[in-house]
Amino acid sequence: MDSFHQILLDWYHQQKRNLPWRNTKNPYLIWLSEVILQQTRVNQGLSYYVRFASTWPDVSSLAASHEDEVLKMWQGLGYYSRARNLHEAAKQIVEKYDGLFPSDMDELLNIKGIGEYTAAAIASIAFGKAVAVVDGNVYRVLSRLFAVETPVNGKGAKEVFASLAAEMLYTADPGTYNQAIMEFGALQCVPKKPNCPKCPLNARCLAFSRKQSAYFPVKIPKKNVTERFFNYLIILTKDSPINKVHIRKRHGNDIWKGLFEFPLIETTGLCSFNELSTMDQWKRLTGNQKYLFLGQSTTYKHRLTHRLIHARFFIIQTDKKLDLANDFNLSLVDQNELGKYAFPRLIDKFLIETDGLNKVIN
DNA sequence: TAGCCGTGGGC
DNA sequence: TGCCCAAGGCT
Numbered sequence: 491m492d493s494f495h496q497i498l499l500d501w502y503h504q505q506k507r508n509l510p511w512r513n514t515k516n517p518y519l520i521w522l523s524e525v526i527l528q529q530t531r532v533n534q535g536l537s538y539y540v541r542f543a544s545t546w547p548d549v550s551s552l553a554a555s556h557e558d559e560v561l562k563m564w565q566g567l568g569y570y571s572r573a574r575n576l577h578e579a580a581k582q583i584v585e586k587y588d589g590l591f592p593s594d595m596d597e598l599l600n601i602k603g604i605g606e607y608t609a610a611a612i613a614s615i616a617f618g619k620a621v622a623v624v625d626g627n628v629y630r631v632l633s634r635l636f637a638v639e640t641p642v643n644g645k646g647a648k649e650v651f652a653s654l655a656a657e658m659l660y661t662a663d664p665g666t667y668n669q670a671i672m673e674f675g676a677l678q679c680v681p682k683k684p685n686c687p688k689c690p691l692n693a694r695c696l697a698f699s700r701k702q703s704a705y706f707p708v709k710i711p712k713k714n715v716t717e718r719f720f721n722y723l724i725i726l727t728k729d730s731p732i733n734k735v736h737i738r739k740r741h742g743n744d745i746w747k748g749l750f751e752f753p754l755i756e757t758t759g760l761c762s763f764n765e766l767s768t769m770d771q772w773k774r775l776t777g778n779q780k781y782l783f784l785g786q787s788t789t790y791k792h793r794l795t796h797r798l799i800h801a802r803f804f805i806i807q808t809d810k811k812l813d814l815a816n817d818f819n820l821s822l823v824d825q826n827e828l829g830k831y832a833f834p835r836l837i838d839k840f841l842i843e844t845d846g847l848n849k850v851i852n
Numbered sequence: 853t854a855g856c857c858g859t860g861g862g863c
Numbered sequence: 864t865g866c867c868c869a870a871g872g873c874t
Contacts, residue, residue: 527870534860534869568858571873605872625870645853672870681868682863712867713855743874745857793865794858835859 495660495667497690502670505677507532510539512669517591517616518549521579524608525572532676538567546580550589553580561748561832568835574748575603593617606652615665622655623668624648627675632658633707634679637696642707713796719759720801721766722752722837723775724847726784726825727808733825733851736815745794750831752803753820760789763804777814782807784850792836803840805850825851 491499506512509532511523522542526535541563546552552560557577564573579602583589591612592598598609606624613619622628629642632654640650660667678689684703692698697706725736737750755761755771763783766772787803811822823831825847833841844850 524870529857529869529871530859531861531869566859568860569871571857572871575872603872607871611870623870626868627870669870676870743856747857792858795868796856797858 491662492660494658494691494694498670498674499660499663499666501678501690502666502673506670506673507677509536510543515616515665517593517612519543520616521591521604521608521612522576524611525576525603526567528572528608529569530567535567538564548589549580549583549591552577553584553589557748558832562830565749565832566835566838570746570748572603578602579604591616593619595619595621606648611668614668618663618665620659620661620664622652622659622664623672624652624655625672625675627672627679628655630681630707631671631675631679634697634703635691635695637700637702637706639708641710643712644710715793715796715798717798717800719757719761720799720836721755721757721761722801722803722840723755723772724752724803724805724850725781725808725812726806726847726851727810727822733847734811734822735825735828735847736812736820736822737828737831738819738821741819745797746834748832749834751833751837753818760800761802766804775814775818776808776812779808779813787840787844787850790836790840799836801836801840803850 511519523539526539557574560573560577564570582601583591593613595609595613598604598612610621610623613621629651632651633642640647686692686698686703697703727734736753738753739750740746753775755766763786784805784807790801792799792801828841828846
Protein backbone atom coordinates (compact mmCIF):
# COMPACT_ATOMS: atom_id res chain seq x y z
CA MET A 491 0.00 0.00 0.00
CA ASP A 492 1.19 3.48 -0.93
CA SER A 493 2.14 5.44 2.17
CA PHE A 494 -0.31 8.18 1.19
CA HIS A 495 -3.13 5.64 1.27
CA GLN A 496 -1.79 4.16 4.49
CA ILE A 497 -1.70 7.51 6.25
CA LEU A 498 -5.11 8.60 5.02
CA LEU A 499 -6.85 5.32 5.84
CA ASP A 500 -5.18 5.12 9.26
CA TRP A 501 -6.35 8.63 9.97
CA TYR A 502 -9.87 7.72 8.81
CA HIS A 503 -10.13 4.66 10.99
CA GLN A 504 -9.09 6.68 14.01
CA GLN A 505 -10.97 9.91 13.39
CA LYS A 506 -14.10 9.10 11.40
CA ARG A 507 -17.46 10.02 12.79
CA ASN A 508 -19.87 7.21 13.49
CA LEU A 509 -22.71 7.90 11.08
CA PRO A 510 -25.70 5.65 10.33
CA TRP A 511 -25.01 5.30 6.60
CA ARG A 512 -21.53 4.02 7.37
CA ASN A 513 -22.95 0.85 8.88
CA THR A 514 -24.48 -0.36 5.64
CA LYS A 515 -23.74 -1.15 2.02
CA ASN A 516 -27.39 -1.04 1.07
CA PRO A 517 -27.37 1.04 -2.13
CA TYR A 518 -30.74 2.58 -1.30
CA LEU A 519 -29.48 3.91 2.02
CA ILE A 520 -26.17 5.01 0.50
CA TRP A 521 -28.07 6.84 -2.24
CA LEU A 522 -30.45 8.45 0.26
CA SER A 523 -27.57 9.72 2.38
CA GLU A 524 -25.66 11.02 -0.63
CA VAL A 525 -28.61 13.00 -1.96
CA ILE A 526 -29.34 14.47 1.46
CA LEU A 527 -25.69 15.45 1.88
CA GLN A 528 -25.40 17.23 -1.48
CA GLN A 529 -24.30 20.77 -0.60
CA THR A 530 -25.36 20.06 2.97
CA ARG A 531 -23.42 19.54 6.18
CA VAL A 532 -23.68 16.27 8.06
CA ASN A 533 -25.09 18.00 11.13
CA GLN A 534 -27.85 19.57 9.09
CA GLY A 535 -28.81 16.44 7.16
CA LEU A 536 -28.46 13.75 9.81
CA SER A 537 -31.93 13.96 11.35
CA TYR A 538 -33.50 14.12 7.88
CA TYR A 539 -31.69 10.91 6.92
CA VAL A 540 -32.97 9.15 10.03
CA ARG A 541 -36.55 10.23 9.36
CA PHE A 542 -36.45 9.31 5.66
CA ALA A 543 -34.85 5.91 6.30
CA SER A 544 -37.37 5.19 9.01
CA THR A 545 -40.44 6.35 7.06
CA TRP A 546 -39.37 4.80 3.75
CA PRO A 547 -36.98 1.91 4.54
CA ASP A 548 -36.66 0.82 0.94
CA VAL A 549 -36.96 2.21 -2.56
CA SER A 550 -40.39 0.69 -3.25
CA SER A 551 -41.98 2.33 -0.22
CA LEU A 552 -40.53 5.68 -1.25
CA ALA A 553 -41.78 5.17 -4.79
CA ALA A 554 -45.28 4.45 -3.45
CA SER A 555 -45.43 7.73 -1.54
CA HIS A 556 -46.80 11.04 -2.81
CA GLU A 557 -44.46 13.83 -3.86
CA ASP A 558 -46.13 16.18 -1.38
CA GLU A 559 -45.24 13.80 1.47
CA VAL A 560 -41.62 13.74 0.35
CA LEU A 561 -41.49 17.53 0.10
CA LYS A 562 -43.06 17.85 3.55
CA MET A 563 -40.42 15.52 4.99
CA TRP A 564 -37.75 17.55 3.15
CA GLN A 565 -39.10 20.89 4.43
CA GLY A 566 -36.31 23.09 5.74
CA LEU A 567 -33.45 21.23 4.08
CA GLY A 568 -33.30 23.39 0.96
CA TYR A 569 -32.59 22.65 -2.69
CA TYR A 570 -36.03 21.12 -3.06
CA SER A 571 -35.35 19.72 -6.54
CA ARG A 572 -33.41 17.06 -4.67
CA ALA A 573 -36.64 15.92 -3.01
CA ARG A 574 -38.63 15.93 -6.22
CA ASN A 575 -35.86 14.06 -8.03
CA LEU A 576 -35.49 11.60 -5.15
CA HIS A 577 -39.13 10.65 -5.49
CA GLU A 578 -38.97 10.49 -9.27
CA ALA A 579 -35.81 8.37 -9.12
CA ALA A 580 -37.42 5.91 -6.71
CA LYS A 581 -40.26 5.35 -9.17
CA GLN A 582 -37.71 5.04 -11.97
CA ILE A 583 -35.74 2.36 -10.10
CA VAL A 584 -38.85 0.36 -9.26
CA GLU A 585 -40.14 0.45 -12.81
CA LYS A 586 -36.94 0.02 -14.77
CA TYR A 587 -34.83 -2.06 -12.39
CA ASP A 588 -37.47 -3.89 -10.39
CA GLY A 589 -36.41 -1.97 -7.29
CA LEU A 590 -32.75 -3.04 -7.49
CA PHE A 591 -30.15 -0.31 -7.87
CA PRO A 592 -27.87 -0.65 -10.89
CA SER A 593 -24.14 -0.74 -10.12
CA ASP A 594 -23.04 0.55 -13.51
CA MET A 595 -21.94 4.20 -13.66
CA ASP A 596 -23.73 4.92 -16.94
CA GLU A 597 -26.99 3.51 -15.66
CA LEU A 598 -26.69 5.37 -12.36
CA LEU A 599 -26.09 8.60 -14.26
CA ASN A 600 -29.41 8.17 -16.05
CA ILE A 601 -31.32 8.29 -12.78
CA LYS A 602 -32.91 11.60 -11.78
CA GLY A 603 -30.79 13.62 -9.39
CA ILE A 604 -27.73 11.40 -9.71
CA GLY A 605 -24.76 13.21 -11.23
CA GLU A 606 -21.06 12.35 -11.46
CA TYR A 607 -20.42 12.66 -7.76
CA THR A 608 -23.40 10.67 -6.49
CA ALA A 609 -22.98 7.95 -9.12
CA ALA A 610 -19.35 7.48 -8.12
CA ALA A 611 -20.28 7.45 -4.43
CA ILE A 612 -22.93 4.75 -4.88
CA ALA A 613 -20.81 2.67 -7.26
CA SER A 614 -17.78 2.71 -4.97
CA ILE A 615 -19.37 2.56 -1.52
CA ALA A 616 -22.25 0.17 -2.21
CA PHE A 617 -20.71 -1.90 -5.02
CA GLY A 618 -16.94 -1.56 -4.56
CA LYS A 619 -16.35 -0.14 -8.03
CA ALA A 620 -13.03 1.60 -8.62
CA VAL A 621 -14.34 5.10 -9.34
CA ALA A 622 -13.17 8.24 -7.56
CA VAL A 623 -15.59 10.78 -6.09
CA VAL A 624 -14.95 14.46 -6.71
CA ASP A 625 -16.78 16.71 -4.29
CA GLY A 626 -15.96 19.98 -2.58
CA ASN A 627 -13.75 18.21 -0.04
CA VAL A 628 -11.77 16.42 -2.74
CA TYR A 629 -11.26 19.69 -4.61
CA ARG A 630 -9.85 21.30 -1.49
CA VAL A 631 -7.65 18.42 -0.33
CA LEU A 632 -6.13 17.78 -3.75
CA SER A 633 -5.67 21.44 -4.57
CA ARG A 634 -3.63 21.87 -1.38
CA LEU A 635 -1.66 18.64 -1.65
CA PHE A 636 -0.56 19.50 -5.19
CA ALA A 637 -0.84 23.30 -5.13
CA VAL A 638 -3.23 23.26 -8.07
CA GLU A 639 -3.65 26.76 -9.51
CA THR A 640 -6.74 25.89 -11.56
CA PRO A 641 -9.70 27.70 -9.98
CA VAL A 642 -12.03 25.06 -8.57
CA ASN A 643 -15.13 26.92 -9.72
CA GLY A 644 -13.84 27.73 -13.18
CA LYS A 645 -13.91 26.12 -16.60
CA GLY A 646 -11.93 22.90 -16.85
CA ALA A 647 -11.68 22.37 -13.09
CA LYS A 648 -13.86 19.30 -13.22
CA GLU A 649 -11.57 17.51 -15.68
CA VAL A 650 -8.38 18.50 -13.89
CA PHE A 651 -9.55 17.31 -10.48
CA ALA A 652 -11.37 14.22 -11.76
CA SER A 653 -8.19 13.02 -13.38
CA LEU A 654 -6.13 13.81 -10.29
CA ALA A 655 -8.68 12.06 -8.09
CA ALA A 656 -8.60 8.99 -10.32
CA GLU A 657 -4.82 8.82 -10.04
CA MET A 658 -4.98 8.99 -6.28
CA LEU A 659 -7.75 6.40 -5.84
CA TYR A 660 -6.98 3.40 -3.66
CA THR A 661 -8.38 0.71 -5.93
CA ALA A 662 -8.16 -2.09 -3.37
CA ASP A 663 -10.93 -0.41 -1.35
CA PRO A 664 -12.35 2.52 -3.29
CA GLY A 665 -15.45 2.94 -1.13
CA THR A 666 -13.49 3.37 2.08
CA TYR A 667 -10.88 5.55 0.37
CA ASN A 668 -13.54 7.87 -1.07
CA GLN A 669 -15.19 8.30 2.30
CA ALA A 670 -11.81 8.79 3.92
CA ILE A 671 -10.70 11.64 1.67
CA MET A 672 -14.06 13.37 2.07
CA GLU A 673 -13.99 12.96 5.84
CA PHE A 674 -10.42 14.23 5.82
CA GLY A 675 -11.59 17.36 4.00
CA ALA A 676 -14.52 17.79 6.38
CA LEU A 677 -12.54 17.40 9.62
CA GLN A 678 -8.83 18.06 9.02
CA CYS A 679 -8.28 19.86 5.71
CA VAL A 680 -11.04 22.37 6.46
CA PRO A 681 -11.68 25.53 4.38
CA LYS A 682 -10.68 28.06 7.03
CA LYS A 683 -7.67 27.91 9.31
CA PRO A 684 -6.78 24.24 8.92
CA ASN A 685 -4.57 22.90 11.68
CA CYS A 686 -1.73 21.99 9.34
CA PRO A 687 0.96 21.42 12.01
CA LYS A 688 -0.97 18.43 13.29
CA CYS A 689 -1.95 17.14 9.83
CA PRO A 690 -0.66 13.62 9.14
CA LEU A 691 -0.20 14.47 5.46
CA ASN A 692 1.60 17.80 5.89
CA ALA A 693 4.98 16.31 4.90
CA ARG A 694 3.48 15.58 1.46
CA CYS A 695 1.48 18.78 1.13
CA LEU A 696 2.79 21.36 -1.32
CA ALA A 697 0.53 24.10 0.03
CA PHE A 698 1.85 23.49 3.54
CA SER A 699 5.48 23.50 2.50
CA ARG A 700 4.87 26.84 0.76
CA LYS A 701 2.87 28.16 3.72
CA GLN A 702 -0.03 28.70 1.33
CA SER A 703 -2.80 26.55 2.77
CA ALA A 704 -5.00 29.65 2.99
CA TYR A 705 -4.40 30.40 -0.70
CA PHE A 706 -5.74 27.06 -1.90
CA PRO A 707 -8.18 26.15 -3.30
CA VAL A 708 -8.05 29.00 -5.81
CA LYS A 709 -11.51 30.41 -6.47
CA ILE A 710 -13.03 32.92 -8.86
CA PRO A 711 -15.03 35.50 -6.86
CA LYS A 712 -18.77 35.19 -7.17
CA LYS A 713 -21.21 37.79 -8.39
CA ASN A 714 -23.17 39.87 -5.95
CA VAL A 715 -26.59 38.75 -4.86
CA THR A 716 -29.66 40.28 -6.47
CA GLU A 717 -32.56 41.41 -4.35
CA ARG A 718 -36.22 40.47 -4.58
CA PHE A 719 -39.23 41.86 -2.78
CA PHE A 720 -42.03 39.47 -1.80
CA ASN A 721 -45.37 40.68 -0.52
CA TYR A 722 -47.34 37.78 0.89
CA LEU A 723 -51.07 38.18 1.40
CA ILE A 724 -52.54 36.28 4.30
CA ILE A 725 -56.13 36.30 3.14
CA LEU A 726 -58.29 34.97 5.97
CA THR A 727 -61.97 34.28 6.03
CA LYS A 728 -63.93 34.74 9.23
CA ASP A 729 -65.80 31.47 8.93
CA SER A 730 -66.54 30.41 12.48
CA PRO A 731 -65.42 28.50 14.37
CA ILE A 732 -62.40 27.72 12.21
CA ASN A 733 -60.43 30.39 10.43
CA LYS A 734 -59.44 29.60 6.90
CA VAL A 735 -56.65 31.00 4.79
CA HIS A 736 -55.78 31.03 1.10
CA ILE A 737 -52.64 29.21 0.00
CA ARG A 738 -51.29 27.97 -3.31
CA LYS A 739 -48.62 25.65 -4.66
CA ARG A 740 -45.63 27.15 -6.44
CA HIS A 741 -45.08 26.15 -10.05
CA GLY A 742 -42.79 27.16 -12.89
CA ASN A 743 -39.05 27.50 -12.86
CA ASP A 744 -38.63 29.83 -9.91
CA ILE A 745 -37.40 29.02 -6.43
CA TRP A 746 -39.25 26.69 -4.06
CA LYS A 747 -41.06 24.82 -6.82
CA GLY A 748 -43.57 22.35 -5.42
CA LEU A 749 -43.76 24.03 -2.04
CA PHE A 750 -46.75 26.00 -0.78
CA GLU A 751 -47.05 29.71 -0.07
CA PHE A 752 -49.53 32.49 0.49
CA PRO A 753 -50.66 34.47 -2.55
CA LEU A 754 -47.69 36.56 -3.54
CA ILE A 755 -47.23 39.89 -5.24
CA GLU A 756 -43.62 40.51 -6.16
CA THR A 757 -42.50 44.12 -6.48
CA THR A 758 -39.28 45.86 -7.44
CA GLY A 759 -38.90 47.51 -4.04
CA LEU A 760 -40.36 47.68 -0.57
CA CYS A 761 -44.04 48.37 -0.71
CA SER A 762 -46.72 49.64 1.67
CA PHE A 763 -50.19 48.14 1.79
CA ASN A 764 -51.62 51.31 0.27
CA GLU A 765 -49.36 50.93 -2.73
CA LEU A 766 -49.95 47.20 -2.94
CA SER A 767 -53.74 47.47 -2.85
CA THR A 768 -53.80 49.80 -5.83
CA MET A 769 -51.78 47.45 -8.02
CA ASP A 770 -53.40 45.56 -10.89
CA GLN A 771 -52.39 42.20 -9.44
CA TRP A 772 -54.14 42.96 -6.19
CA LYS A 773 -57.28 44.16 -7.96
CA ARG A 774 -57.37 41.09 -10.17
CA LEU A 775 -57.00 38.86 -7.13
CA THR A 776 -59.74 40.43 -5.06
CA GLY A 777 -62.10 41.41 -7.85
CA ASN A 778 -64.58 43.73 -6.21
CA GLN A 779 -64.73 41.85 -2.95
CA LYS A 780 -64.70 43.78 0.27
CA TYR A 781 -61.87 43.13 2.65
CA LEU A 782 -60.49 44.35 5.92
CA PHE A 783 -56.79 45.12 6.33
CA LEU A 784 -55.69 43.82 9.71
CA GLY A 785 -52.03 44.77 9.61
CA GLN A 786 -48.64 43.70 8.37
CA SER A 787 -45.52 41.98 9.59
CA THR A 788 -42.06 43.41 9.95
CA THR A 789 -39.81 42.99 6.93
CA TYR A 790 -38.06 39.62 6.84
CA LYS A 791 -34.67 39.38 5.16
CA HIS A 792 -34.07 35.90 3.82
CA ARG A 793 -30.71 35.24 2.21
CA LEU A 794 -30.31 32.50 -0.37
CA THR A 795 -27.06 31.66 -2.10
CA HIS A 796 -27.43 34.45 -4.64
CA ARG A 797 -30.67 36.09 -3.67
CA LEU A 798 -31.68 38.41 -0.87
CA ILE A 799 -35.41 38.31 -0.36
CA HIS A 800 -37.21 41.09 1.49
CA ALA A 801 -40.56 39.72 2.57
CA ARG A 802 -43.59 41.26 4.19
CA PHE A 803 -46.80 39.55 5.22
CA PHE A 804 -50.03 41.53 4.89
CA ILE A 805 -53.02 40.26 6.84
CA ILE A 806 -56.39 40.67 5.18
CA GLN A 807 -59.82 39.41 6.11
CA THR A 808 -62.68 38.68 3.72
CA ASP A 809 -66.13 37.38 4.54
CA LYS A 810 -65.84 34.38 2.21
CA LYS A 811 -63.52 32.59 -0.17
CA LEU A 812 -62.17 34.86 -2.90
CA ASP A 813 -64.40 34.67 -5.97
CA LEU A 814 -61.38 34.44 -8.22
CA ALA A 815 -59.45 31.99 -6.05
CA ASN A 816 -59.61 29.23 -8.63
CA ASP A 817 -58.16 31.49 -11.31
CA PHE A 818 -55.08 31.91 -9.14
CA ASN A 819 -54.90 28.25 -8.10
CA LEU A 820 -55.68 29.22 -4.55
CA SER A 821 -57.03 26.75 -2.02
CA LEU A 822 -58.82 27.71 1.17
CA VAL A 823 -57.46 25.63 4.01
CA ASP A 824 -58.08 25.46 7.74
CA GLN A 825 -55.69 27.56 9.73
CA ASN A 826 -54.97 24.64 12.05
CA GLU A 827 -54.00 22.43 9.12
CA LEU A 828 -51.21 24.65 7.79
CA GLY A 829 -48.70 22.26 9.36
CA LYS A 830 -49.57 19.62 6.77
CA TYR A 831 -48.11 21.64 3.94
CA ALA A 832 -44.46 22.08 2.98
CA PHE A 833 -43.55 25.76 3.17
CA PRO A 834 -40.20 27.42 2.47
CA ARG A 835 -38.21 28.26 5.57
CA LEU A 836 -39.06 31.95 5.24
CA ILE A 837 -42.79 31.28 5.56
CA ASP A 838 -42.26 28.57 8.16
CA LYS A 839 -40.43 31.07 10.34
CA PHE A 840 -43.30 33.51 10.03
CA LEU A 841 -45.77 30.77 10.94
CA ILE A 842 -43.69 29.78 13.95
CA GLU A 843 -43.38 33.37 15.14
CA THR A 844 -47.11 33.94 14.82
CA ASP A 845 -48.00 30.60 16.40
CA GLY A 846 -49.61 29.38 13.20
CA LEU A 847 -51.21 32.80 12.55
CA ASN A 848 -52.88 32.85 15.99
CA LYS A 849 -51.03 35.99 17.00
CA VAL A 850 -52.09 37.97 13.93
CA ILE A 851 -55.75 37.07 14.23
CA ASN A 852 -56.37 37.97 17.87
C1' DT B 853 -22.30 26.57 -19.88
C1' DA B 854 -22.82 29.61 -16.53
C1' DG B 855 -26.56 30.66 -13.74
C1' DC B 856 -29.79 28.73 -10.96
C1' DC B 857 -31.53 26.31 -6.83
C1' DG B 858 -31.89 26.74 0.23
C1' DT B 859 -30.48 26.66 4.56
C1' DG B 860 -27.76 27.04 8.79
C1' DG B 861 -23.33 27.44 11.15
C1' DG B 862 -19.00 29.70 11.99
C1' DC B 863 -16.13 33.52 12.47
C1' DT C 864 -22.85 41.97 10.83
C1' DG C 865 -21.89 40.16 6.55
C1' DC C 866 -19.70 36.82 4.21
C1' DC C 867 -18.15 32.21 3.24
C1' DC C 868 -19.10 27.66 2.79
C1' DA C 869 -21.14 22.74 2.63
C1' DA C 870 -20.79 14.62 0.65
C1' DG C 871 -23.98 18.82 -6.51
C1' DG C 872 -27.34 18.54 -10.30
C1' DC C 873 -30.10 20.60 -13.85
C1' DT C 874 -30.83 23.34 -17.87
